[in-house]
Amino acid sequence: MTTATDGIASVYVSLIVDNTNFGMFTTCDGLGCEIEVTKRPEGGNNAYVPQLPGRITYQTIKLTRPLDATSSKIAAWVSSMANKPKRSPIELRAISSDGMSTVASWTLIEAFPVRWTGPSFNVGTAAALTETIELAHHGFLSSSTGV
Secondary structure (H helix, E strand, O other), X not given: OOOOOOOOXXXXXXXXXXXXXXXXXXXXXXXXXXXXXXXXXXXXXOXXXXXXXXXXXXXXXEEEEEOOOOHHHHHHHHHHHHHOOOOEEEEEEXXXXXXXXXXXXXXXXXXXXXXXXXXOOOOOOOOOOEEEEXXXXXXXXEOOOOO
């Protein structure tokens, strides 16, 4: 039995937009943030330089997977942005490799797709066909669930 303190060896990431499940992804990069720091030297204080927190910035999140039956949903969603761009809360769920439990989840605030990259076809290689979706957002809410 896995406890909350055990490391999780591998997970899949589920992408859910407006209650539509776009399937499982095998890699997720960029989930994080950075807070700008402003240094304010003070006269007479030689022990340290005070550091003040500033703006918070979020990277785009990149999800990658082999093509599957839900790939057409991703293409349709990205295509719909050309006619009517829409920011939505997007949920990412880290699902255990056995598919039985949610390890953690994050809700991206006002997210939207900024890039979709389809597969490269080369008859000379036996590599899997993959797609990548990249999402911009204004932050995230975490609701870690532990197993």
